[in-house]
Amino acid sequence: xxxxxxxxxxxxxxxxxxxxxxxxxxxxxxxxxxxxxxxxxxxxxxxxxxxxxxxxxxxxxxxxxxxxxxxxxxxxxxxxxxxxxxxxxxxxxxxxxxxxxxxxxxxxxxxxxxxxxxxxxxxxxxxxxxxxxxxxxxxxxxxxxxxxxxxxxxxxxxxxxxxxxxxxxxxxxxxxxxxxxxxxxxxxxxxxxxx
Numbered sequence: 001x002x003x004x005x006x007x008x009x010x011x012x013x014x015x016x017x018x019x020x021x022x023x024x025x026x027x028x029x030x031x032x033x034x035x036x037x038x039x040x041x042x043x044x045x046x047x048x049x050x051x052x053x054x055x056x057x058x059x060x061x062x063x064x065x066x067x068x069x070x071x072x073x074x075x076x077x078x079x080x081x082x083x084x085x086x087x088x089x090x091x092x093x094x095x096x097x098x099x100x101x102x103x104x105x106x107x108x109x110x111x112x113x114x115x116x117x118x119x120x121x122x123x124x125x126x127x128x129x130x131x132x133x134x135x136x137x138x139x140x141x142x143x144x145x146x147x148x149x150x151x152x153x154x155x156x157x158x159x160x161x162x163x164x165x166x167x168x169x170x171x172x173x174x175x176x177x178x179x180x181x182x183x184x185x186x187x188x189x190x191x192x193x194x195x
Contacts, residue, residue: 009062011093014047015055017111019082019090022056022065026081029053044107056080064089091118098127103135103170124181132174139167 011019021032029052036047047055059065064086070079082090097112098119116124146160 009064009089011064011089012055013045013108013111014051015059015064016090016093016097016108017041017045017047018052018055019059019064019086020111020115022059022080023082023087023090023115026079028070028077028079029056030077032056044110059086090115094118095123095127098124099130100134101127101131102138103131103167121181125178128174128178128181132171132178135167135170135174139164139171142167 017036018032021027021035027035032052033049036042036045036052041047056065060067060080063083065080065082067078067080069076071077094112094115097106097108098116101109119127142160142164146157146164149156149160
């Protein structure tokens with residue numbers, strides 16, 4: 001999937017979220033903010049109203065979105081839409097974020113997962129299989145470390161036990177996702193994201 005050169009723009013977390021929202025349909029800053037509120041995104045991401053304007057400016061300056069003016073209720077609003085360059089960078093970021101997920105609390109993972117329809121079925125299987133392999137490897141490393149510290153007090157062993165349990169939950173989650181993708185269970189938004 002890596003069709004983006006290293007010279008291309010690197011999205012920060014907020015830009016990743018905002019570009020994903022703009023990719024759904026042309027939007028003005030206020031409607032982007034409304035969707036952030038409606039979807040509860042502020043609970044797991046740091047996007048303030050003023051940062052939306054700054055990030056939209058950066059995205060436009062780097063030609064990931066373009067804009068046009070629209071009159072609504074006798075007011076002029078600037079409407080943003082994703083460019084082809086922006087769509088390519090967005091798809092690449094989704095792919096790499098999901099592929100490199102290591103089972104930690106990662107807000108970028110949630111953003112990328114919400115945009116899963118951008119990836120083909122094969123790409124979805126690739127990214128989740130890669131992530132699953134990494135998480136299983138990391139879990140095994142922690143289990144080995146726990147075993148060599150088995151005689152330590154609980155406050156030491158717990159530092160291994162807790163992440164092992166979290167990783168086990170991530171493993172079960174990814175195995176379920178892979179199974180549903182393989183079985184053709186289409187539970188994702190049916191909008192055609194892959195323009």
